[in-house]
Amino acid sequence: MTKKDEGVVKSTDHGSVEAGRPIELPLDLIDEDPQQPRRADNPGFSARSLSELADSIAQRGVKTPISVRTNTERPGRYLVNHGARRLRASRLAGKDTLPVFIDPDYSQADQVVENLHRDGLTAREIADYIGRELSKGLKRKQIAQKISKSAAFVTQHARLLDLPQPVAQAFNAGRVRDVTVVNELATAHQKNPAEVERWLEDERQEITRGSVLHLRQFLTQRSGFSHPAIDDSTDDGIDALTLEEDAGPETPRRQRQARVKVLHRGRSGNLVLTRRPDSAGSAWVQFDESGSLEEVPLTAVRLTALAFGDSADAAEVPSPQKDTRKTRKGTG
Numbered sequence: 001m002t003k004k005d006e007g008v009v010k011s012t013d014h015g016s017v018e019a020g021r022p023i024e025l026p027l028d029l030i031d032e033d034p035q036q037p038r039r040a041d042n043p044g045f046s047a048r049s050l051s052e053l054a055d056s057i058a059q060r061g062v063k064t065p066i067s068v069r070t071n072t073e074r075p076g077r078y079l080v081n082h083g084a085r086r087l088r089a090s091r092l093a094g095k096d097t098l099p100v101f102i103d104p105d106y107s108q109a110d111q112v113v114e115n116l117h118r119d120g121l122t123a124r125e126i127a128d129y130i131g132r133e134l135s136k137g138l139k140r141k142q143i144a145q146k147i148s149k150s151a152a153f154v155t156q157h158a159r160l161l162d163l164p165q166p167v168a169q170a171f172n173a174g175r176v177r178d179v180t181v182v183n184e185l186a187t188a189h190q191k192n193p194a195e196v197e198r199w200l201e202d203e204r205q206e207i208t209r210g211s212v213l214h215l216r217q218f219l220t221q222r223s224g225f226s227h228p229a230i231d232d233s234t235d236d237g238i239d240a241l242t243l244e245e246d247a248g249p250e251t252p253r254r255q256r257q258a259r260v261k262v263l264h265r266g267r268s269g270n271l272v273l274t275r276r277p278d279s280a281g282s283a284w285v286q287f288d289e290s291g292s293l294e295e296v297p298l299t300a301v302r303l304t305a306l307a308f309g310d311s312a313d314a315a316e317v318p319s320p321q322k323d324t325r326k327t328r329k330g331t332g
Contacts, residue, residue: 022065054092065099
């Protein structure tokens, strides 16, 4: 701490500063940093979250001092480096002072690192910080070094600043928070905008790694290509399954994969083999027209074809029910 800082603290008559020891500072001298990375809608700033913290502070006090620096624009006052929640909650608890450390050598990057490695920032807040740094002319690799994250982490979050409108709406509404899933949706929208928008229009549609994987598989199948690469497991923890023939190494992968075509109440679709049903005697079906996923009773599903690779390779399965109905008509 500099002599200037010591003079400011002593002039307020709140006790002397000892190396490595916090001091009690009046709350009415502490301001939040207007450039802090946390946004107003951060879950940590919710009324319930702050109320719970205030109750704890009222009973036990603030056990971990916050970090502040001198406010150069308002002499005699201080800006929060980190600890805005403790500051707000202390005010709610009716406290007059707060234990603080004075740290003049503090930057926005330090604020991000402090919150980021405690999972205190939302993906949107991280993206906003990255956007500000990019606007200053910094490279993504430089930003990654500043916040001790990978370049891929920075790239993924930077993409949140330029999402397609339907994907951005789902993200901003909190329907999807996983950055990887958001990026997967953005990629799918780039290739099939109308289908992805229709899929997102269903407010009941869960947006998870598993459901987005199935959506991309469906869109790929409709395009006449092979399945995209499937992760070893979905977010449900279920191993991804593929039906493969015993074929030599020269057999193309797209020819070894099978799709089970089914019919349910007049709607055609694919039996989803990568997702475990919630109840016995049922299965997940992804319907061709809408791309939606539904769990349906197996007794209400009729197998119509097995498709290997391209849809043109489909082998039709005869329908006993249809033949039976014809026989009944003939005997009538």
